[in-house]
Amino acid sequence: MPVTxxxxxxxGGVLTFDSAAVNCDDGLQIGGxxxxxAVRAGTHTVTSAEDAAGTLDIATGLATVSAHFVQVLxxxxxxxxxxxxxxxxxxxxxADGSSFAATxxxxxxxxxxxx
Numbered sequence: 001m002p003v004t005x006x007x008x009x010x011x012g013g014v015l016t017f018d019s020a021a022v023n024c025d026d027g028l029q030i031g032g033x034x035x036x037x038a039v040r041a042g043t044h045t046v047t048s049a050e051d052a053a054g055t056l057d058i059a060t061g062l063a064t065v066s067a068h069f070v071q072v073l074x075x076x077x078x079x080x081x082x083x084x085x086x087x088x089x090x091x092x093x094x095a096d097g098s099s100f101a102a103t104x105x106x107x108x109x110x111x112x113x114x115x
Contacts (some may be wrong), residue, residue, distance in 0.1 A: 037115045038062060046106040055095040056102060058110055062090040065114035070094060073107045090114065 040060045050056035060068075065087045072080040072094070082097035092110055094102060102108075 037066065037113055039111065039113050041109075041111040044108040044110065046102045046104055046108065048104045051102055051104040054101065055093060056108075058092040058094070058108065060090050060092060060110075060112040060114070062112055062114040065090055065092070065112045067113045068092055069111045071109045072100075072102070073109065074103060079103075079106060087112070 040062055042058075044056070044058050046056060068085075068087050070080065070083070070085045070092060071078065072083060079100070081100040083100040083102070084093075084095040084097050086093045086095075090112075092112065094108060096102060
């Protein structure tokens, strides 16, 4: 059964599913892909302070993350290259790599699956 707009909403830049409205006991199916657990997704725009620090944290709203995906766009073009991406305690960290440095106004798109 398709998920409706009353069951899935963007809240503060994060895609959330209402577990009371969607039976997630047997997983959630989106576009023919079955997933177990909660799915969160959103965007984050790099600030000048994060640019200067060379690292930034994205709170996913999940206590644990079993899988995550991060893509960085700079002026609309893919810029992720060798960004150092990690996750701990539900927070995704994006840090500078050897050739990648987060720059003010980069847009980070992220997806996390967990609980």
